[in-house]
Amino acid sequence: MQSLHNRVQRGKQLHEFTLGSGEDLMTHIARFDDLCARLAAVGEKMTDDEKVVILLGSLPQEYDTMVRIIELQEHVTLLDTKEMLRREAEVIQKRDTKEQAFRASIHGQRNRGRGRGNGRRGGYNRGGGRGGGSQPWTGNGKSEFRGTCYECKQQGHKKANCPSLKENSSDEYVFSATITVVTDKVVWILDSGASSHMSGDQVDFNVFRELTEPIDITVANGQRLRAAGDGSVKLIMEDGVKVTLTDxxxxxxxxxxxMSISALTARGVGVHFEADTAVLSFRGRSIAKIPRIRKLFALEARLALVEEANQAVVSQEHGSDVWHDGWAM
Structure with a gap:
């Protein structure tokens, strides 16, 4: 009876086993292995496939991209799964570090901007103006405005110089940056047999056109699928390169x-294979390096949806490229 009780308790712990967002993956895997070993000690052994299913099901949302890649594999071992998850954890950690630094930079700029605004609210350098006028003069020779602001209804400045507008502008700037940071990653599989780029998610498209008559599309295994629409998809690569997939x-x-290799080459994109990596290049510039995961070359990128429009404004203020400087493929 004690053995049955132990098995029930270990099984319950295993199936309630989850990794919290932001927690260490390798510690989580070590705890998982320990639980599996204790279950095996009381006679409750699992196959590697069962362990893979439970391990993947225990992961939080930030691992969804890698979980999806693993699910696409025909045969994957527990060891392969752990290694792919370990690499993904390193990517997530690096991305989180960059995002924290970016947020800190934006926050610092916002505070400096507000500090300058508050400084302009200060008093006068001189108590009165020339000729006893009603608007005192500052040290730079300009008279201070003493009317009422149409924006905040306070005296001492015009609407164009209203500190509340400057503060609101700063807040909007931070909001735009936040949208850019949280854009979800998606996975595109490089396909040598597909005749066109394809997606089954209509939300991926920035520009979409519904076809009046569906057309047949060929994929790698010779299967013919029916397309109901077409358009363009905008992606942001890991290093910030912007790409628009057309047609x-x-x-x-x-x-x-x-992602169709034939469609890429038709647009002048070079596709070269180096060991376990596929390299995409355009006009002499490397666009993306796609790692091979077992038999698939899986490109991870961020979708640039409608919300990303604000990001172009932020990029211009920082002197970065905007969408018209991206690559169309």
Missing amino acids: VQFVPHLDRKL
Whole structure:
């Protein structure tokens, strides 16, 4: 009876086993292995496939991209799964570090901007103006405005110089940056047999056109799928390079996003394979390096949806490229 009780308790712990957002993955895997070993000690052994299913199901949302890649594999071992998750944890950690630094930079700029605004609210350098006028003079020879602001209804400044507008502008700036940071990653599979780029998610498209008559599309295994629409998809690569995929076919219920090699080369994109990496280049510039995960070359990128429009304004203020400087493929 004690053995059955132990098995029930260990099984309950295992199936309630989850990794909290931001927690260390390797510690989580070590705890998982320990639980599996204790279950095996009381006679409750699991296959590696069962362990993979439970381990993947225990992960938080930030691992969804890698979980999806692993799910696409025909045969994956527990060891392979742990290694892919370890690499993904390193990517997540690096990204979080960059995002924290970016937020700190934006926060510092906002505070400095507000500090300058508050400084301009200060008193006069001189108590009165020339000729006893009603608007005192400052040290730079300009008279101070003593009327009422149409924005905040306070005296001493015009609407164009209103500190509340400057503060609101700063807040909007931070909001735009936040939108950029949280853009979700998606996975595109490089496909040598697909005749066109394809996605089964209509929300991926920045520009979308519904086809009056569906057309047939061929994929790698020779299967013919029916496209119901087409358009363009904007992506942001890991290093910030912006790419627009053109002539992307919308194929309802397609379970993966396919990036067609033939469609890329037709647009002048070079596709070169180096060991376990596929390199995309355009006009002499490297655009992306796509690692091979078992038999698939899986590109991770961020979707640039409608919310990303604000990011262009932020980029211009920082002197970065905006969307018209990206690559169309």
